[in-house]
Amino acid sequence: MSEMRRKLVVGNWKMHGSLTENEALLGALKAGLASAHGFQGAVCVPFPYLAQAQALLTGSRISWGAQDVSERAKGAYTGEVCGAMLKDFGCHYVIVGHSERRTLHGEDNALVARKMRAAQAQGLLPIVCVGETLAQRSSGATEAVVCEQLDAVIAPAGVQSLAQAVVAYEPVWAIGTGKTATPDEAQSVHAVIRARIAVIDANVAAGLQILYGGSVKGSNAMALFKMPDIDGALVGGAALDATEFLAICQAAGASH
Ligand code: PGA
DSSP states (O other): OGGGSOEEEEEEOOSOOOHHHHHHHHHHHHHHHTTOOSEEEEEEOOGGGHHHHHHHHTTSSEEEEESOOOSSSSSSOTTOOOHHHHHHTTOOEEEESOHHHHHHSOOOHHHHHHHHHHHHHTTOEEEEEEOOOHHHHHTTOHHHHHHHHHHHHHHHHOGGGGGGOEEEEOOGGGTTSSOOOOHHHHHHHHHHHHHHHHTTOHHHHHHOOEEEESSOOHHHHHHHHTSTTOOEEEESGGGGSHHHHHHHHHHHHHOO
């Protein structure tokens, strides 16, 4: 089954970068990946740097995207950025429902589902993030939490909507903490996610790329990518370091 899915490595830059730093980082990634193959690579940059990403990455094998999108198409929504604007700058992906948006900006499952559909309406591929907190894991609620987050995006739009999406499993306790889920811990949740979808539509489940996120780096990427249901990574901190990000991409290319 996993043969039909390519590995995907996405950098989530969060609120980091500057024109000067980005130029150096993207230049290093382009050079490092020029002859790489067997995986897809992308960076999700802050909104103001989308034009720079488009200028520097067009024609390269790295695609780009944003970290959030408005649920609305346009209008009086000060500070918001809609999917059509992201499309204008050549975005391929947009992250929706990252745990930092859920926690710090009060995004709930219903809003994440609406953002996913807003992205898809513009032909963007949403990377839908799910994951449990440490308290939820400790109380044995991991599966229930992740399935509830997943069901919330499936319910309004149908499971077919996941044919045009990527899912990222990011345990909140592993994000930015240096604590990675073990390959077995991650695999077992990825398998739950795929099985939940397979009950409704086996083809969608088999084709869905499910990324792992949470303290992925060059040294732990390969063991994660060897797992049958881990189809790549959503990378935060290590995506700001060209050597680390390239090492993760190389592991993706070598892992199948
Ligand atoms: P991290 O972040 O790699 O720094 O843990 C991952 C994420 O938040 O997407």
